[in-house]
Amino acid sequence: MVTLAEVAQHAGVSASTVSYVLSGKRSISATTRQRVEQSIRELGYHPNAGARALAGKRSNIIALMVPLRTDMYVPVMMEIAIAVATTARAHGYDVLLLTGEEGPDAVRRVTGSGLADAMILMDVELEDERLPLLRGGDAPGRATSGPGDEQPSVLIGLPADTTGLTCVDLDWSATGALCVEHLAGLGHRDIAVIGEAPAVYERHTGFAERTLDGLRSRARETGVRVLHRPCEGGYDALALTLARIFDERPGTTGFVVQNESAVEPLLALLRQQGRAVPEDVSVVAICPDQVAVQASVRLTSVAIPAQEMGRRAVEHLVAKLDGRGGDEVVLLTPELTVRASSGPAPAAP
Amino acid sequence: MVTLAEVAQHAGVSASTVSYVLSGKRSISATTRQRVEQSIRELGYHPNAGARALAGKRSNIIALMVPLRTDMYVPVMMEIAIAVATTARAHGYDVLLLTGEEGPDAVRRVTGSGLADAMILMDVELEDERLPLLRGGDAPGRATSGPGDEQPSVLIGLPADTTGLTCVDLDWSATGALCVEHLAGLGHRDIAVIGEAPAVYERHTGFAERTLDGLRSRARETGVRVLHRPCEGGYDALALTLARIFDERPGTTGFVVQNESAVEPLLALLRQQGRAVPEDVSVVAICPDQVAVQASVRLTSVAIPAQEMGRRAVEHLVAKLDGRGGDEVVLLTPELTVRASSGPAPAAP
DNA sequence: ATAGGCTGTCGAAGCGCTTCGACAGCATGC
DNA sequence: GCATGCTGTCGAAGCGCTTCGACAGCCTAT
Numbered sequence: 001m002v003t004l005a006e007v008a009q010h011a012g013v014s015a016s017t018v019s020y021v022l023s024g025k026r027s028i029s030a031t032t033r034q035r036v037e038q039s040i041r042e043l044g045y046h047p048n049a050g051a052r053a054l055a056g057k058r059s060n061i062i063a064l065m066v067p068l069r070t071d072m073y074v075p076v077m078m079e080i081a082i083a084v085a086t087t088a089r090a091h092g093y094d095v096l097l098l099t100g101e102e103g104p105d106a107v108r109r110v111t112g113s114g115l116a117d118a119m120i121l122m123d124v125e126l127e128d129e130r131l132p133l134l135r136g137g138d139a140p141g142r143a144t145s146g147p148g149d150e151q152p153s154v155l156i157g158l159p160a161d162t163t164g165l166t167c168v169d170l171d172w173s174a175t176g177a178l179c180v181e182h183l184a185g186l187g188h189r190d191i192a193v194i195g196e197a198p199a200v201y202e203r204h205t206g207f208a209e210r211t212l213d214g215l216r217s218r219a220r221e222t223g224v225r226v227l228h229r230p231c232e233g234g235y236d237a238l239a240l241t242l243a244r245i246f247d248e249r250p251g252t253t254g255f256v257v258q259n260e261s262a263v264e265p266l267l268a269l270l271r272q273q274g275r276a277v278p279e280d281v282s283v284v285a286i287c288p289d290q291v292a293v294q295a296s297v298r299l300t301s302v303a304i305p306a307q308e309m310g311r312r313a314v315e316h317l318v319a320k321l322d323g324r325g326g327d328e329v330v331l332l333t334p335e336l337t338v339r340a341s342s343g344p345a346p347a348a349p
Numbered sequence: 350m351v352t353l354a355e356v357a358q359h360a361g362v363s364a365s366t367v368s369y370v371l372s373g374k375r376s377i378s379a380t381t382r383q384r385v386e387q388s389i390r391e392l393g394y395h396p397n398a399g400a401r402a403l404a405g406k407r408s409n410i411i412a413l414m415v416p417l418r419t420d421m422y423v424p425v426m427m428e429i430a431i432a433v434a435t436t437a438r439a440h441g442y443d444v445l446l447l448t449g450e451e452g453p454d455a456v457r458r459v460t461g462s463g464l465a466d467a468m469i470l471m472d473v474e475l476e477d478e479r480l481p482l483l484r485g486g487d488a489p490g491r492a493t494s495g496p497g498d499e500q501p502s503v504l505i506g507l508p509a510d511t512t513g514l515t516c517v518d519l520d521w522s523a524t525g526a527l528c529v530e531h532l533a534g535l536g537h538r539d540i541a542v543i544g545e546a547p548a549v550y551e552r553h554t555g556f557a558e559r560t561l562d563g564l565r566s567r568a569r570e571t572g573v574r575v576l577h578r579p580c581e582g583g584y585d586a587l588a589l590t591l592a593r594i595f596d597e598r599p600g601t602t603g604f605v606v607q608n609e610s611a612v613e614p615l616l617a618l619l620r621q622q623g624r625a626v627p628e629d630v631s632v633v634a635i636c637p638d639q640v641a642v643q644a645s646v647r648l649t650s651v652a653i654p655a656q657e658m659g660r661r662a663v664e665h666l667v668a669k670l671d672g673r674g675g676d677e678v679v680l681l682t683p684e685l686t687v688r689a690s691s692g693p694a695p696a697a698p
Numbered sequence: 699a700t701a702g703g704c705t706g707t708c709g710a711a712g713c714g715c716t717t718c719g720a721c722a723g724c725a726t727g728c
Numbered sequence: 729g730c731a732t733g734c735t736g737t738c739g740a741a742g743c744g745c746t747t748c749g750a751c752a753g754c755c756t757a758t
Contacts, residue, residue, distance in 0.1 A: 001463070003744060014708045019746060026747095029706060046461030050408060051744035053399030054713050064446065068431065074424045081430075082417065085448045094464065097413065097446040099434045112395025114350070114714095115443065234643040261643060264613050268645055294583040294610055296617055352714060363738045368716060375717095378736060400714035403743050463744095 002045040011039040022047065053114065062088050062317060063116035065098040065106065065130075067123035073260065076288060076306045077122060080156060083310025084120060091318045093117075107133045111151045118317045124157035124167075126204040135164040152320040154313045158206045162329050166320070168313045171331035172207045175302050176214025178336050179256045179284045182300070184222040187345035188254035188282060191219065192245045193228040194238070194266065196259050201230055211258055211286065227252070233261025235268070242269055253345045258286040267296050267341075278343035284336070292339065300342035302334045351394040360388040371396065402463065411437050411666060412465035414447040414455065414479075416472035422609060425637060425655045426471060429505060432659025433469060440667045442466075456482045460500045467666045473506035473516075475553040484513040501669040503662045507555045511678050515669070517662045520680035521556045524651050525563025527685050528605045528633045531649070533571040536694035537603035537631060540568065541594045542577040543587070543615065545608050550579055560607055560635065576601070582610025584617070591618055602694045607635040616645050616690075627692035633685070641688065649691035651683045 008015045013032060020026040021036040028036075039045075053059040064084050066077060085095045096116050098106050100123065107130050110116045121130060134153045155167045183191055193215060195201070196208050212228055219226040227249050231241045245252060257263055263285055267277065275281050277297050285292055285301040292301035312330060319325040357364045362381060369375040370385040377385075388394075402408040413433050415426060434444045445465050447455050449472065456479050459465050470479060483502045504516045532540055542564060544550070545557050561577055568575040576598050580590045594601060606612055612634055616626065624630050626646050634641055634650040641650035661679060668674040 001744095002461070005744075015745080016709075016747075017707060020707085023746080026707090027705065032706080044457075044461065046458055048403070048744050049462040049464040050399045050402030051713090052746080054397070054403050054715085054743090055745040055747080057713080057746090059399060061445075066431070068435070074427050078423050078427045081446065082415070082448055085446050086417070086450060089448070089450065095446045096410075097430065097434050097444040099431055099438070101435060101438065108393075109395055112351070112393065113398040115398040235645050265645065268617060296584050296614065350714095354714075364715080365717075365739075366737060369737085372716080375737090376735065381736080397714050400743090401716080403713090403745085404715040404717080406716090406743080 001048075002043045004045070004047065007036065007039050007043055007045045010043060011036045057114075058117045058321075059114060060093050061096050061116045062093045062314065063096040063098050063106075063110050063119045065100060065119060065121045068100045073304075075260075075290075076304055079288070079306035080122060080310040080313075083307040084314055087311045087314040091314065093314075093318070104130045104133060107151070116151075118152040118154075118321055120154050120156060120313050120317060122156045124155045124159050124206065126160040126206050126209070128159050131159055131161075131165065152317060154317045154320075156309055156313050158210070158329070158331075160206070162327075164327055166316055166327045166329070168309055168316065168330045169207070169332070170304060170309065171334055172210035173214030173217075174331070175286060175334040176211040176216075176256075177218035178214075178302055178334050179286065180215050180218040180222060180224060180226070182284060182336055182338075182342065183254040183256070183282060184219075184224045186254075186282060186342060188224065189345065190225050190249050190252045191227070191254040191256060192249065192252045193226060193256045194241065194259060194262050195228060195230045197232045198230040208258070215256065225249070231259060231262050233259060233265075235265045238262050238265040239269055242266065251348075253281050254342075255281060255283045256286070257283060260287055260291055263287065263291065263295055263299070277341050280346055282342035282345070284342055289337070292337070295341075297341045298339040300337065300339045302336045305332055308332060350397075351392045353394070353396065356385065356388050356392055356394050359392060360385045406463075407466045407670075408463060409442050410445050410465040411442045411663065412445040412447050412455075412459050412468045414449060414468060414470045417449045422653075424609075424639075425653055428637070428655035429471060429659040429662075432656040433663055436660045436663040440663065442663075442667070453479045453482060456500065465500075467501040467503075467670055469503050469505060469662050469666060471505045473504045473508050473555065475509040475555050475558070477508050480508055480510075480514065501666060503666045503669075505658055505662050507559070507678070507680075509555070511676075513676055515665055515676045515678070517658055517665065517679045518556070518681070519653060519658065520683055521559035522563030522566075523680070524635060524683040525560040525565075525605075526567035527563075527651055527683050528635065529564050529567040529571065529573060529575070531633060531685055531687070531691065532603040532605070532631060533568075533573045535603075535631060535691060537573065538694065539574050539598050539601045540576070540603040540605060541598065541601045542575060542605045543590065543608055543611050544577060544579045546581045547579040557607070564605065574598070580608060580611050582608060582614075584614045587611050587614040588618055591615070600697075602630050603691075604630060604632045605635070606632060609636055609640055612636065612640065612644055612648070626690050629695055631691035631694070633691055638686070641686070644690075646690045647688040649686065649688045651685045654681055657681060 004018050005015050008018045013036060017032065018036050021028050021033050064081060066081060088095050134151060155165060156169060158167050158169045180191065200208050216226055227245060229241050229245060231237055257266060270277055270281060277283055283299060285299045287301055287304060288306060289303045292299040353367050354364050357367045362385060366381065367385050370377050370382050413430060415430060437444050483500060504514060505518060507516050507518045529540065549557050565575055576594060578590050578594060580586055606615060619626055619630060626632055632648060634648045636650055636653060637655060638652045641648040
């Protein structure tokens with residue numbers, strides 16, 4: 001293991017000079033700098049992370065807390081995680097992977113031990129237990145003992161109360177509205193929404209409820225009827241759900257699907273029932289583009305910008321760590337891409 | 350930030366005593382221990398990770414290198430990653446998430462900086478550039494400068510040469526054999542294999558080639574004909590592939606699918622062509638159980654034991670770090686579950 | 699010519715922890 | 729009664745780095 005002292009000796013300078021070459025915090029003459037850099041290369045020196053964290057009071061590590069459960073949107077999570085890791089590296093940070101398993105204790109542990117300088121939380125619930133530990137600013141009821149001692153953090157997802165928090169998320173409400181708007185514009189009057197598994201709503205994951213809100217309020221404005229049904233993935237569950245929907249609203253001609261594992265079953269079942277897409281029924285999905293393109297019918301969809309969410313989260317966090325920028329809620333504007341699964345509503349019989 | 354010294358003062362003992370209470374490396378009287386533990390709880394003390402790493406020469410961090418690309422098996426990777434994180438925590442380790450992006454440099458950086466004590470590599474290629482840096486033992490041509498200074502590591506996946514390496518993987522060759530065996534036992538004589546995207550074979554990812562080897566050699570033994578076709582996911586690509594297969598081998602009655610995103614398209618296209626599953630053609634998939642169960646036909650499949658792979662990888666690594674156990678290749682035995690997609694071959698026309 | 703200001707470098711302190719050797723106190727063996 | 733061996737605790741050194749203050753050397757302004 002090569003140390004700074006060895007580099008210093010090799011280059012014929014003092015340890016502090018090497019340190020300043022590395023950090024650039026004091027000016028160093030060009031010749032000395034080059035000599036030191038040469039030694040670093042020759043010896044294959046890498047600064048010791050522990051020593052650096054101890055002396056410098058920052059670890060250059062960002063903690064990323066991913067949900068333990070994998071009941072939804074796994075590829076989206078993975079994409080976010082990878083975008084976080086990549087962007088973090090680009091800013092000189094490494095990423096520590098935490099699972100939701102430990103809950104708030106993980107936050108305390110990481111904060112207390114100085115393991116990470118900051119945190120990114122995914123899959124935030126509306127009333128998340130971890131939030132009191134992260135809330136900054138002058139929020140009442142915060143659990144920290146003084147201003148400025150809380151862990152800088154960014155949430156991917158939106159809790160009920162965002163006071164003193166920085167959040168990045170897709171604007172789910174606008175997403176819902178956009179779907180309804182598209183279908184309403186095509187003349188559809190009865191729309192069914194096939195949602196996530198009931199468990200997702202029960203644990204009050206914000207995005208599902210917000211989407212629904214957007215969906216419903218735009219439906220009200222455009223005079224469209226909306227029927228929402230949560231649904232487990234898979235064929236059997238969807239067959240049941242679909243039967244109930246047509247039972248209750250036989251005139252349904254538009255579908256909004258927010259559940260990756262219901263997309264293909266829906267298309268298959270509709271086909272099987274002799275309902276043509278998009279001639280008889282239109283389908284709009286809320287899913288990553290890749291899913292929309294690979295489906296048996298190229299789906300009109302609102303994309304989930306996973307990469308962008310990961311990237312933005314890191315960039316905000318880095319800004320905070322650099323003392324730039326404060327708390328803020330960033331909502332990404334949804335974009336709807338028209339593909340082959342949506343068209344004009346059929347003439348009423 | 351609470352320090353060890355503050356805990357010591359609060360408990361009325363010396364710093365070293367607190368340290369020994371924490372580590373258990375020397376005997377401490379019950380009363381002193383309790384007093385110290387009480388202080389730790391009252392003050393909410395967490396040992397500083399950097400200081401610990403510096404003084405103790407280990408960071409209690411395991412690096413996990415995941416592939417950057419997400420062109421295959423994303424849920425499997427995620428499941429492995431989560432299993433790694435969970436198991437690692439159970440052994441007192443945290444997990445650092447690295448992407449393949451930096452390649453061998455990441456290995457050097459992590460090794461050199463003492464950021465992590467050990468590494469787990471996923472998605473290992475047959476001739477992986479990172480391997481020379483990790484090979485231990487007396488392997489010739491290793492790049493380390495002396496025995497014992499290489500990073501302990503475990504690979505998930507099997508490279509061409511495993512000398513001096515520890516690997517955990519599903520026995521893909523046995524997996525291929527198992528699929529053929531099952532179909533041959535049902536009387537199928539012409540089997541088509543729908544594989545991963547061509548790119549996966551081109552980059553010599555071991556599992557794909559090994560599966561094929563197992564498939565072919567068992568086919569030879571059982572007198573079955575095998576036609577292998579790589580395939581991008583999605584409907585269009587699969588439609589083309591399928592047409593070619595039936596063109597070349599009209600008597601094909603058995604399919605082995607090793608490509609998650611080809612499963613559903615295959616079932617849909619077969620249905621569309623009037624070929625009933627399993628009456629006319631049988632399908633065996635190599636995929637996570639969840640996919641097999643959620644498909645439109647419950648699929649006979651060989652499961653990919655993602656959790657187990659992650660868990661075993663960590664356990665081996667921890668054993669190595671504790672000085673127990675050495676290099677070893679662990680191949681998990683595949684298990685085939687018969688579901689509704691496979692049955693006796695139809696009588697020859 | 700001299701005071702003052704820069705620049706570039708160095709030495710030393712200290713970050714919070716682990717660990718080694720020392721040693722006090724006590725029980726044991728003869 | 730004294731050497732012996734434990735047990736439990738302490739002090740101090742040191743891990744590799746950052747950073748502060750000091751200061752030598754030189755340039756500019758008066």
